[in-house]
Amino acid sequence: MGRKLLIHNDHIPNIHTLEVYRAHGGYASVEKALKKMQPDQVTDEVKKSGLRGRGGAGFPTGMKWSFLAKPEGVPRYLVCNADESEPGTFKDRYLMEKIPHALIEGMITSSFALGAKTSYIYIRGEYFYVARIVEAAIAEAYAAGWLGKNILGTDFSHDCYVQVGGGAYICGEETALLESLEGKRGNPRIKPPFPAVAGLWGCPTVVNNVETIAAVVPIVNMGGEEYAKIGVGKSTGTKLISASGHINKPGVYEIELGITVEDFIYSDEYCGGIRNGKKLKAVVAGGSSVPILPTELILKTAKGEPRLMTYESLSDGGFLTGTMLGSGGFIAMDEDTSIVKNLFTFSRFYHHESCGQCSPCREGTGWMEKILKKFLDGTANESDVDLLWDIQSKIEGKTICPLGEAAAWPVAAAIRHFKHEFIEIAQKKKFVDISHYDRLNKIRA
């Protein structure tokens, strides 16, 4: 059994209440940090822990915190990015739904380290019921004195607010999130300046993922060095993986970074193998925007080494033969899956979610979707594959925010590894079953 630090208590009844959470060792990190530590010491522990951003980019959290500008007389903010919208990712929802106090505890401890008197939890619109749960937990925390003025009798005061978004994928991009939080249209800002210098209302701001903030709790409790012992190399600690697709046991799993992908898919502790005894065809390892990999490349790297669930191992070989850990949205597909159909679903999503600010993404995402629709309708030509490739290359890296890349990478990877499927459809040797979409459209109409 792997070690669990974040959701080890999720089976306990009523763990979402402060009473039960406290009885199982909750809020110990706040006590430890506020009473025994200086803010810089907390930041140092996070640095030592090697914790990397769990939202997808994997940027070292301690380094992000140390970039925070600290001018005199200007408030600083901590913003929790709970706008979990990446298709295939649902770990933050699980954490907030089951153990909301873990997030709030992390918010208080992190805010103490950053010197933030106010923090915000930005929850995506579709998670409205989750916002209720978190709000109830915040109310409990205020009543018990964990939030508010002079927490634990120290001179540290902190207020935490929940803000529900309108349900836009783009608001998961940190600067779009800040715009949305300020009450504006959720368009990504042009960087620099980065939020660490000018974020929310122009003040220095740190934006962290739910899981990242929750991970600060065990780091402070057990010490950064101890935390860094879990994992392999620069991928330390535990990670929540949202496993979905054609596996026997879909769900949220907490893994120690460093287990093999094969273990994760086939062991009974985690996914429990592919359902109905089918063979694995492909895996999207970190949420819909990371490149898809065929079985032979996801289980073993190009060099023949077993692939591990770590940031480094998954991205081994670059995008030619590798992928990314991303946000941990692990989607497994069995042998019957049509990659083209799957790609159409992804492309349709990115087309729908593009904010429309910069031209390559605004126009390109829709174009790619329309071409992929041709494959589904059976009207595509072989030249359409090259056209798709050209379009994605003209979007990638040319946009304001990473949504352009998120839309381009899946297309590039699908063509790179499964070009034969596109060709077969274009040559009318195969057709894609789209009855599913007709049904969906009927429901929507």
Added chain:
Amino acid sequence: MKVTIDGIEIDVPKGTTILQAARMIGAEVAPPTMCYYSSLKTSGGYCRTCIVKVTQGSTANPTPMPKPVASCRTEVMDGMVVENTINKDVLEARKGVVEFLLMNHPLDCPVCDQAGECSLQDLGYEHGAATTRYEFPRREFERIDIGKYVQLHMNRCIMCFRCVKVAEQLTDNRVHGVMHRGDAAEISTYIENVIENEMSGNVIDVCPVGALTDKTFRFKSRVWFTKPVDASCDCKKCSGKVRLWMKGEEVLRVTARKDQWGEAEEFICNTCRFEKKKVSDWKIEGPTQVNRHSVISQNHYNHLNELKVQVMKQQKALGFMPIDKRP
């Protein structure tokens, strides 16, 4: 700060953007722009036509920037090396951007008032492909009535956000903005509203395409049949420095004076723009200097005829047969 653009070094003050530095060097290395407007704060960064490659970040940190950057929003660092027209990737990427911009554009230049002074036409001419690879129906919008002076034709819009910035920065109350998202995004007044403001006419000048046009000039004349003349008047609301577009003794249209980059030097008020359409309203300063490559300088018919004769002479000398006389 020293910055090198396409192999040409220039000394610029701190805070200068790559685009501004390139414009200081000259039009040969200046990247084209569609959304940047120097007199509008926070404009730029959206259209991505001005992207350049930074091959050396600075003297202190010489690593190249991994992705192409928007030159209009990237400030120079000391020792920065930038590649624009000499970098194939940049030109290829720009071609892609032009393709994206033209993809849903109706290409109705023959009936568009902007034709002849349209940034998108120029951009397409210089960087675009001859044909389109887009085979799907183009995006269409309902026309929205936004008042008696300005015509909004969303089909032609390329979402440069300039008109939004004008409303934000020149007028006291912005009533239009961007609605919806992705390729459904449109400039609109939410719940039909009239844009009525003393400076609102400037949205016409900043619009790089024919999405916002002057209703008082609509279909009166092609711009290259009119003659631009610089004129001024005593105006309390604005500087009164304008450009009159004349046909004979008739003032067909009044606009702001635009510089080499097609940007208004000084914004003018609606009274000057829409109400003063008589020569007697103005003090004429003299004819405008028009770039001889501009289509607007082609309004001298005699000159055109001469040119035609010259070309025919040349063709004859080369043994070239005109199309209509080929066997």
